[in-house]
Amino acid sequence: MNNIEWQESTLILLDQTKLPTEISYINCTDWRQVAEAIKMLRVRGAPAIGVAAGYGLILAAMEAARLDAPFNEQLVTFYDFSENLKETRPTAINLAWAVERIVNLVKAEAKTSSDMEHIIKIITAEAELIHKEDVGLNRRMAEAGASLFEGQRNLRILTHCNAGALATGGVGTALGVIRKLHEKSQLERVYADETRPLLQGARLTAFELYEDGIPVTLETDNMAAYAMQQGLIDAVIVGADRITTKGDVANKIGTYGLAVLAKFHNIPFYVAASYSTFDFTLKNGSYIPIEMRDDYEVTSFHGVQTAPEGIDVLNPAFDVTPHELVTAIITEEGVLTPDFEESIGKLRHIVHNK
């Protein structure tokens, strides 16, 4: 099932808010539709929103090119549109990474070209490259992650939220590793946290794994401690939305609690993420912007009220797990282990010298 597809001048997105009961698509012909889809989590997952934003920039450039204005004014309009796209969700760095990667390319190209049609071609090629790249990053990450479990069988893995094909351009980050372990007959079962309030685990991860015939047990988030205490979990593998240079990890709300539980139960806690999820400019995770979302997401689900009208609500979409609670970070370049400043520094060197 394709979650993201670029077809001529239309971005086709699988509407993830309708899963698992309805498979429906949105045909985006305007960048504002892409911005709304990212904001409303119709397309979601750090890598996937970066990929979607890349294609959204093509639509933004097409609109700017239709303006009856000089090239430079068209460019300024495009840059404004790109800032709007970038601001839709603040925590996942992949969104800003993809937008800035393409905008910087446009700025460089605009030094020698004043042809918006040429600029649109450049943006299209880069957006398609970002998408294609993510497929390969996922594949390599899956191999690297599976190497952590060499010789182990009957593995029971707990995961949180959805870090699968629906969250990326490929097979997933955390779920990419899980799929590889299943492929190598090393996996017994996945325990998927439902992941309140938007239930990405129940609606998306359980859906992906069930569809793939991978044994999956759905649990509510408050059952993770019980599962660990009962000896049901061998390892935790989650995705990430932003990782700092010292290895602090922003991920879906509830991840930090899982990391504390894993530490207490002496269970390895792994994070799977590609280089595009690292914020090489930020050391301390306490500076990662945490997206605060609307109250109704906590007080209702699909329009059914589940809490008193007007109740005060706390709804951060992410939390930050300090690096001290992270056993290792699985990347396409291999598994990073502490000292993370050193190992992430090596990743940065590899990435910036490619």
Ligand SMILES: CSC[C@H]1O[C@H](OP(=O)(O)O)[C@H](O)[C@@H]1O
């Ligand atoms: C491939 S990791 C994706 C990452 O993004 C998710 O957040 P959201 O569903 O709000 O986009 C979650 O934090 C996942 O771990």
